[in-house]
Amino acid sequence: MSKLLIKNVKVIATVDNKKTRIENGAIYIEDNVIKDIGSTTDLERKYLTVNRKPLTVHQIIDATDKVALPGLINTHHHLYQTLNRNIPAVQDVELFDWIRILYEIWREITPEGVYVSAQVGIGELLLTGCTTTVDQFYIFPKDKPKDLIDYEIKAAKEIGIRFHPCRGSMSLGKSKGGLPPDNLVQSEEEILKDSERLVSKYHDPKEFSMLRIALAPCSPFSVTKELLRETINFARKKKVRCHTHIAETLDEEKYCFETHKMRPLAYMESLGWLGGDVWFAHGIHLNDEEIRLLSKTKTGIAHCPTSNLRLGSGIAPVRKMLDEGVAVSLAVDGSASNDSSNMLGELRQCLLIHRIKSGIKSMPVDDVLWMATRGGAQILGRDDIGSIEVGKAADIILIDTKKLGYAGGMHDPVAAILFSGDSHIVDTTIVNGKILVQNGKLLNLDEEKVIDKANKIASEMLKQASKKTGIDYLKR
């Protein structure tokens, strides 16, 4: 059994039900579980000496000047898109055009591309404080191997992040009125068969699980009604969760109204897609009645502020959702619409944009922290992560406040993490009791090697797509 003591923590923000904060605190961990929390003096007395004999812990982290937070939980992502950041042709276009252009590039993805993009995205998430991430993977080109999603699972396992991969899917091609090209969609049968394979191969429902599968048809404009209905039925039979994009843009609202004579949420409701086992990304264009319906049915929302700003989609009514009791979590979304997988950055973005949407008092630090930890845990159906409490998984981040960007702002060190700072790179990230980031560096990944590989594959994808479409993606 490994024993780890983190001591001299400037402040521990536990994010427990009472939002307890402990100054000069300490956390004692055995293997992958938090066993004790308290003052440094108390825990040193308990664990550093037994009858005045030497140490009983194997490792000590001196966290002087550091703030400890529960590991952040990212509830929506498309890791493969780290290879499609900042493409000039889609820098300044809205969702539907953005996605139509990108489909042509996405279909050039290879197993190596999936693997390397996951290394990039997961690496960046860990460096910016995320310890559990969701990923929705939905690109299965007809001419590529069918198990592309397995390559991101391989990368996540090797690096050590807690992972909730979603088997994404697209079944409604252009010829049938959908947005994606026909060679990027699969049949319902093929999708469900692969969903079954993934659940039986990887899904671990146990406490402290490092991997749980969810099923995630991509969006109302890229999947059939039948697939949505069959996916939710299958997921409930298998006791796995379901996820999709909803109410992201007014174009989507128009599409649903024209195609199904319903608003997006009503459409999902008509297919059985509301409940505590479902969470939607975005939820920007929702009216008051729809927000109450989400609350009543315990359906969750993954709020993606940066992506929503980047695509000009709008600002989600998060204050209203929280007031109505909707489970809201935070997410970076894919790196083609965020251009980054910066989790701490997402917290700051969330803190700031709602002050414009719903007033200066509408988004205090505590609410942002709650969404990024407890909100995420709730949406993923987990009570073993999301706070620093005895019995919870040892998913903890340490942020060094002895930096110029925080100087002069130590009146409230926890709030400083969101309001101030010149970098979102954390000092230490611990996942399931293992140190994955130390002194701001990833321990399980050769960053330079991965950067070079990613740049090479990213430009190769553009070249291949250009050859087929004749479009110069480097032009705005």
Ligand SMILES: [Zn+2]
């Ligand atoms: Zn997304």
